Each structure stands twice: as structure tokens, then as C-alpha cells.
Amino acid sequence: MSDLTDRYVWAVLRAVPGDQRAGLEPEIRALVADAIEAHGEAESADAGERAALTELGDPDALAARYIGRPRYLIGPELYPTWRRLVGLILPIVVATAIVATVGAAWLGGQPSNRLVGTAVTAGINVAVQLLFWFTLAFAVLERAGHPSFGEQWSPDRLPELPRPSAPSVVEIALSVTGLVIGVLALVWQQDARPITIDGQSYPLLDGSLWSLWIPWFLAVVGLQCGLTLLRWARGGWTVPLATANLALNVAFLIPVLKLGQDGRLFDPGLVAALGRHGMTSALYPATVVIAVMAVVGTAWDVTNAFRQARRGRRPDETASPAA
């Protein structure tokens, strides 16, 4: 026996619990010796030893088989649960983290052109962290034993067939993109001051709104993003989702209308400049038209959500028992 055999035996034993080592060591040495002997008849001693150890294979694999430890991270019983939970939680957590981080960075005065980078970094960080810790937890469960955790599958868990009204990926992507563009436009108009009158440039909205109302609107928009993703996950509108949609729309529309009525919505400098050009009279009807359009649009969106939620219900939920 040479150095190679000793190293092999050590490599097996180190992967075995201490109380089993003493019993296992002579056994493995005997196995190796027998294999060497059998190979040694045809080959040189060195080559025989090599062939014998190669035959026994990876010492970690051998040790794992001896102690019956799983040789995988997450086995077939836990894997479906792992996948379902990751699929459910990852999008929600990543979306929330992106909204929160970007919101914080932006309240902290980060220039808007760097917010996209912040969003991407935050998304990747959270996704990697979540996957790592989640997988680690499941790997521990796999080894600690999971008598009751492996959830019993039953036909109740079958997913619904896609509804005719189920939103497509494109529709969802467009919705989310629209909301993100809205947020960026809100930031951009303050930053770039796009309206120029008499050589003086103005933002569209009153800068003092940043202390409360614009962050409020951004939070609402962020929640709307989450709601859109949830709607996608559920395969369409449901009554709770439609109710949340109603709440978010109200949370957006009422403050906008109130601020508009109080004349606090637009930048005062802009209003004054328009007034110098005799356009204040035009501003009021324009605001009314926009407000009416917003109310009508919101009402349509909310009722449409409820209608689709009701239509999307399964027959057994809507059917009333025959008297």
C-alpha cells in the first residue's frame, strides 16, 4: 500500500461521521487491497493500484453511498415545492425591491439617468440572494428530513385552464412598460424642464409636490406594477385583484383631481408665464377636459376589471343552487 491508497482511504473517511470511521477504515482498506491484488496480477503494482482506486471511484461518492446521504442538493420530492415557491415569490420580491430601491435612491436625489442602473442592480442582487438562501434552506431540509413538509399533491392543486381573457405576456409587458415610462416622465419633466416660454424653461408640475404627493403617486404606480404582475400570475382579473385595482385607481385619481382643483398641480412659474400670454383662460377648460377623460378612463378600467373577474369565474362559483 502506498501514499495513494492512504490518501484514498482518508478522503473517504473524512466524509463519514466520526462514529462510523473506525468500523469503515479496515473494510475499505481490505477492499482496496483485494482490488489491487486482482489488478496486480496483470499489471505493475503502481498501475494496479491506480486501476483499483479508479474502479472504486470518487471517494466522496463512495462515502455518500455508505452513509446514505443524498448526492443531490434538492431531491425529486422537494424540487416541485421549491420550483412553485420560487416561481411565486421571486417576481413579487424582485419587483418590490426594485420599486423600493429606486424610490429611495430617487428621493435621495440620485439623477434620473442613473436610476435604471440602480433598478437593474437591485433586481439582480435580490434575485441572486433570494435564490441562494431559498436553495440553501431547501438543501438543509432535504438533509434534515422532511416528513410532513413535502406537500401532498391533490387534484385541487391543478392549475386553471387559461381563460379566454387571460392576459398575454405582451399585454403585461406593455402595461408594466407604460407604468415605468409614466414614472420616468414624471421624473424627467422636473429634471429637464421641457417647457420653454420667453427663454425661461419650466417643469410641468409644481416642484413642491415632491415633498408628499409625487412620492405618493410613485408608490401607487409601483403597486400597480405589482398588481399587473399578480394579474398575470393569476391568469386574469379576480374579484380581489379588481378590488385592489379600484383602490389604487381611487388613490391616484382623487388627489390629482383635488390638486388640480386647488391649482396646486402645475408649476406656478409656468402658470404665471402662460398668464402673461393671456392663456390662463385656456388652461382651465383644458384641465377640465383632462380631468373628465381621466375619470372616464379610470371608471372604464375599474368596471372592465370587475366584469372580467366575474366572467372569468368558474361556473360552480357563480351558479346559484336550483331552488
Next chain:
Amino acid sequence: MDFDDILSAARQELRRGTVVLACLLVLRTPGYGYALLEELRGLGFAVDANTLYPLLRRLETQRMLVSEWNTQETRPRKFYRTSPEGERLAAELLADWGQVDASVRSLGQGGHP
């Protein structure tokens, strides 16, 4: 994947479950690990050393095999022998094997059991 690969994979699958039974039957006469490995391979069981040895140890802890260190020869060797419990298990498995054999044969001849 050509036919030979498919055949060898299917054949390995077919024989895998029979290794326990083969061990119990072979070890009615005491034997040590490497000799058993050679014998099983000679009989056409595709079994790896790093599968067989842990399997022997497991069967021992389950009391289907008993072991004894033989120190009479030049080197100490661990000899395994099928225990009475192991005989019982082998008899049950052998009966199963007979049933499977009969079923497969009757299917092969186009009949239905």
C-alpha cells in the same frame, strides 16, 4: 443514440433491482466483497464497486447479512453470509421474480395473464 446504447441502458435498468437478490443468493456460501463483485460481473450483473460495497454494508445493518473478519489468510478480509432473515427475504424476492418471469413470458407469447 443508436440501438446498442439504448439496449445497454435498458438492460442495466432491468437488472439493477436484482442485485440485492443476487447478493443474498450468492452469499449463502460466505464470500468477501471483491470476490462477490467478480462473481456478479461474471453472471452478467452490471454492478459497480462503489455501489456494491455500500449495499453490502446496508444489508448488514438491516441484518439480512452477517459479517465476520477472516484473519486466517495473508490479509484480513470481511466475509459476508446471508442470515436466516436474509434467506426469508431472498425466498420472498425469488417468488416475486418467478411471478414477474411468468407474466413477462405470457406477454411475450401474446397472451394475457
